[in-house]
Amino acid sequence: MADDLFDFASRQATPAQRAEELRRILRRNNDLYYAKAAPEISDAEYDKLFRELEELEAQHPELASPDSPTHRVGNDLTEGFRKIGHPSPMQSIDDIFEKKPGEAAHTDQELIAFYDRLARTLEQDAPIVTVEPKIDGVAVTLMYRNGKLEYAATRGDGKQGDDITANVRTIAAIPAELPAPAPAILEIRGEIFMRSEPFAQLNAQRDAEGLPAFANPRNATAGTIKLLNPEEVAARPLDFLAHGLGLYEGEPLTDASGYENLLTRLGIPVNRPIIIARSLEETREAVRTVSNLRQTLGYGTDGAVIKVYDFAQRGELGSTARAPRWAAAFKFLPEQRETVLENIVIQVGRTGVLTPVAELAPVPLSGTIVSRATLHNQDEIERKDIRIGDTVLVEKAGEIIPAVISVNKTLRPAASEPYSLYHAVHGRCPSCGEPISRFEGQVAWRCTNITCPAQAATRTIHFCRREALDIESLGGSVAETLVARGLIRTPLDLFKLDLETLGSLNLGTDAEPRRFGEKNAAKALQALADARNYPLDRWIIAFGIPNIGAVTARLVATCHRDLHDLSRSDYLAALLELQTMADEYKALNPKARANKTDDEQLKQQRELRRTELKETMEQRAAEYTRRGYLILNADAKSSEPILTNPVGNVATQSLVDFFRSHAGRHAVEELETLGINPSSATYIENKNETVEGPLSGKTFVLTGALSRPRPEYEKLIAAQGGKATGSVTKKTDYLVAGEGGGSKRDKAAQLGIPVITEEQLLSMIQP
Numbered sequence: 044m045a046d047d048l049f050d051f052a053s054r055q056a057t058p059a060q061r062a063e064e065l066r067r068i069l070r071r072n073n074d075l076y077y078a079k080a081a082p083e084i085s086d087a088e089y090d091k092l093f094r095e096l097e098e099l100e101a102q103h104p105e106l107a108s109p110d111s112p113t114h115r116v117g118n119d120l121t122e123g124f125r126k127i128g129h130p131s132p133m134q135s136i137d138d139i140f141e142k143k144p145g146e147a148a149h150t151d152q153e154l155i156a157f158y159d160r161l162a163r164t165l166e167q168d169a170p171i172v173t174v175e176p177k178i179d180g181v182a183v184t185l186m187y188r189n190g191k192l193e194y195a196a197t198r199g200d201g202k203q204g205d206d207i208t209a210n211v212r213t214i215a216a217i218p219a220e221l222p223a224p225a226p227a228i229l230e231i232r233g234e235i236f237m238r239s240e241p242f243a244q245l246n247a248q249r250d251a252e253g254l255p256a257f258a259n260p261r262n263a264t265a266g267t268i269k270l271l272n273p274e275e276v277a278a279r280p281l282d283f284l285a286h287g288l289g290l291y292e293g294e295p296l297t298d299a300s301g302y303e304n305l306l307t308r309l310g311i312p313v314n315r316p317i318i319i320a321r322s323l324e325e326t327r328e329a330v331r332t333v334s335n336l337r338q339t340l341g342y343g344t345d346g347a348v349i350k351v352y353d354f355a356q357r358g359e360l361g362s363t364a365r366a367p368r369w370a371a372a373f374k375f376l377p378e379q380r381e382t383v384l385e386n387i388v389i390q391v392g393r394t395g396v397l398t399p400v401a402e403l404a405p406v407p408l409s410g411t412i413v414s415r416a417t418l419h420n421q422d423e424i425e426r427k428d429i430r431i432g433d434t435v436l437v438e439k440a441g442e443i444i445p446a447v448i449s450v451n452k453t454l455r456p457a458a459s460e461p462y463s464l465y466h467a468v469h470g471r472c473p474s475c476g477e478p479i480s481r482f483e484g485q486v487a488w489r490c491t492n493i494t495c496p497a498q499a500a501t502r503t504i505h506f507c508r509r510e511a512l513d514i515e516s517l518g519g520s521v522a523e524t525l526v527a528r529g530l531i532r533t534p535l536d537l538f539k540l541d542l543e544t545l546g547s548l549n550l551g552t553d554a555e556p557r558r559f560g561e562k563n564a565a566k567a568l569q570a571l572a573d574a575r576n577y578p579l580d581r582w583i584i585a586f587g588i589p590n591i592g593a594v595t596a597r598l599v600a601t602c603h604r605d606l607h608d609l610s611r612s613d614y615l616a617a618l619l620e621l622q623t624m625a626d627e628y629k630a631l632n633p634k635a636r637a638n639k640t641d642d643e644q645l646k647q648q649r650e651l652r653r654t655e656l657k658e659t660m661e662q663r664a665a666e667y668t669r670r671g672y673l674i675l676n677a678d679a680k681s682s683e684p685i686l687t688n689p690v691g692n693v694a695t696q697s698l699v700d701f702f703r704s705h706a707g708r709h710a711v712e713e714l715e716t717l718g719i720n721p722s723s724a725t726y727i728e729n730k731n732e733t734v735e736g737p738l739s740g741k742t743f744v745l746t747g748a749l750s751r752p753r754p755e756y757e758k759l760i761a762a763q764g765g766k767a768t769g770s771v772t773k774k775t776d777y778l779v780a781g782e783g784g785g786s787k788r789d790k791a792a793q794l795g796i797p798v799i800t801e802e803q804l805l806s807m808i809q810p
């Protein structure tokens with residue numbers, strides 16, 4: 044199958060290897076989908092991998108394992124939320140597919156098998172089931188005690204979930220109180236989701252504010268219910284529908300109709316329609332009915348849920364660790380079509396991300412004519428080997444933007460070439476012509492130019508944020524308008540605005556003008572005047588340099604006097620040079636297998652180079668080690684120089700790149716012209732001298748196996764006024780020893796230096 048994800052790997056690997064690989068991929072995508080609400084692959088792709096693993100585990104029972112993703116529900120637990128134990132587990136639902144993609148025959152085969160299994164287990168020819176739309180949202184449980192909403196929780200790991208009560212209280216569809224007589228205990232299971240129309244409005248609004256759009260309503264919902272500020276949640280169009288029951292104490296409930304009636308009386312919105320089917324044929328028909336209703340429901344659905352009608356029969360069927368045996372989710376196939384990919388164009392988004400977009404020969408798909416599809420990023424293009432001129436399979440599922448699923452390689456033109464986004468744009472941003480780059484650990488190519496026209500509004504909004512220069516009255520839609528009306532091209536242009544221009548700025552339309560006003564303008568200009576004197580770290584944040592957050596910005600500000608100093612930083616240059624030398628030193632290690640040789644001359648040459656490198660490193664680092672800006676010491680065993688870069692290699696590179704880039708240099712020059720040179724409020728000339736603490740004047744040596752990395756202890760000791768050195772001498776006050784550490788222990792014993800444990804060290808800091 045040409046569109047098989049990772050099919051190359053599957054042909055090479057043994058079943059055990061493939062199972063491990065699939066589990067790894069599924070776990071990663073579970074985390075992206077449930078905990079981070081930012082999936083990277085489509086549900087259909089996920090389902091295919093999941094099914095492959097299920098089949099593999101069925102064929103090779105020895106490979107089965109209870110912690111395989113096939114035996115667990117995906118885990119959405121996140122930090123920052125109280126955990127709530129579920130009185131009965133919140134489960135998933137087993138999928139059944141219409142047919143395998145590309146397979147014409149066997150339609151409904153899995154549905155028939157499911158129904159047969161129900162009939163057999165229940166010893167009944169035609170068990171009654173219900174069929175209802177499967178809502179593509181986020182599962183939630185609502186606990187009502189004596190008619191009052193006690194808490195709301197996510198599914199979590201199935202056993203316990205995150206307490207999202209405060210957020211759920213903002214959802215209008217969920218009653219806080221139920222009309223009497225209410226059951227003593229009523230635990231409602233249901234779905235929080237967004238309807239298509241308000242979702243589209245939300246995205247339009249985000250786009251106007253320069254925020255990234257949500258890929259689909261489910262992601263938007265999953266992200267929203269995990270926001271820490273309920274006020275923000277209240278502004279999002281969340282909705283709710285009930286579809287299940289947890290703990291219950293009240294008038295007896297025996298079946299799906301009783302449940303539906305009870306909830307209707309209590310004013311809890313129920314997912315409808317719930318079609319009752321009394322035979323296999325009726326079930327198949329009901330599934331078709333739900334499928335045909337899809338376009339009219341007003342919310343995204345990816346299937347129909349089939350459930351046994353009678354509650355006693357549900358009990359009889361029971362459940363597995365992951366899902367009930369009395370229910371199944373019939374997954375609809377998303378509509379797919381083949382067409383020719385005529386060209387790939389690169390769009391520069393408002394945040395600087397370069398997105399490849401396919402231009403297609405127009406095809407009708409799910410009710411619209413599709414002529415463009417997102418290709419996501421270079422990695423996706425490579426993974427699917429998509430080339431210009433290819434015949435591709437395009438899919439549109441729900442409201443998601445059309446996507447290219449696979450390539451029909453049998454129709455590939457002979458002259459086609461692999462596609463490279465980087466080469467297509469000659470390594471430069473199509474909007475501003477500056478070099479593009481990739482962030483550590485991210486797949487997207489970006490333009491990081493602070494003066495890129497495509498990003499003017501987003502950059503200005505960022506520049507004005509509270510954590511940056513706190514000019515919030517000029518952020519948001521005001522920044523948009525300033526850019527749209529050509530009054531600013533870059534954030535720095537803000538400093539050139541005058542009272543009259545800003546005051547008469549029209550925030551409305553030509554027909555309905557709305558002036559920014561003199562009073563607001565005066566306040567904004569005052570905020571800009573204040574910003575001129577804000578400390579260096581806030582300016583570093585304002586520049587929006589890749590990989591630089593508030594913590595790094597603050598750290599960098601302690602090592603530089605002002606922007607002028609930072610923009611020509613020898614310290615950052617030294618860190619990069621030292622890292623390069625340390626890497627070369629390591630690469631020449633004679634003990635490394637790659638360096639095994641009998642060539643004595645070569646060995647000598649390498650040794651010479653290593654000595655030279657070590658000396659150069661020590662010289663280059665000298666000033667900064669003395670000032671406590673970095674640590675360079677030797678590994679006890681190999682005497683390999685170890686560089687501890689407190690800024691981090693990636694961040695260091697990012698900063699250096701920024702200030703060396705055309706755009707960065709230009710920004711610094713422009714600030715100079717404007718008479719702005721932000722200075723550091725936290726600059727420390729010599730970090731070794733200034734720190735006073737419980738360890739002041741004490742010298743430590745670390746040895747043996749410690750529970751934390753050694754550099755971490757070194758930092759800790761330095762932060763408390765102490766000093767950590769590499770070898771035991773008369774000047775050493777304490778040897779901190781974990782397990783092992785033989786020679787240093789001997790030396791300490793010889794010199795009568797006390798040997799202490801990690802715990803003793805920590806208690807010296809915090810008795």
Ligand SMILES: NC(=O)c1ccc[n+]([C@@H]2O[C@H](COP(=O)([O-])OP(=O)(O)OC[C@H]3O[C@@H](n4cnc5c(N)ncnc54)[C@H](O)[C@@H]3O)[C@@H](O)[C@H]2O)c1
Nearest residue numbers: 072073076082084085086089135136176177178182286348
């Ligand atoms: N794209 C990705 O990277 C990725 C990663 C993980 C999971 N997924 C998707 O999630 C699915 C697995 O997620 P899951 O375990 O939550 O299962 P699921 O979403 O397929 O089905 C179970 C859930 O359906 C919900 N539901 C909606 N309507 C319902 C109704 N009418 N009746 C009963 N329940 C209803 C319930 O909340 C229940 O928890 C996969 O099949 C895949 O499509 C995608």
Ligand SMILES: [Zn+2]
Nearest residue numbers: 472475490495
């Ligand atoms: Zn650009």
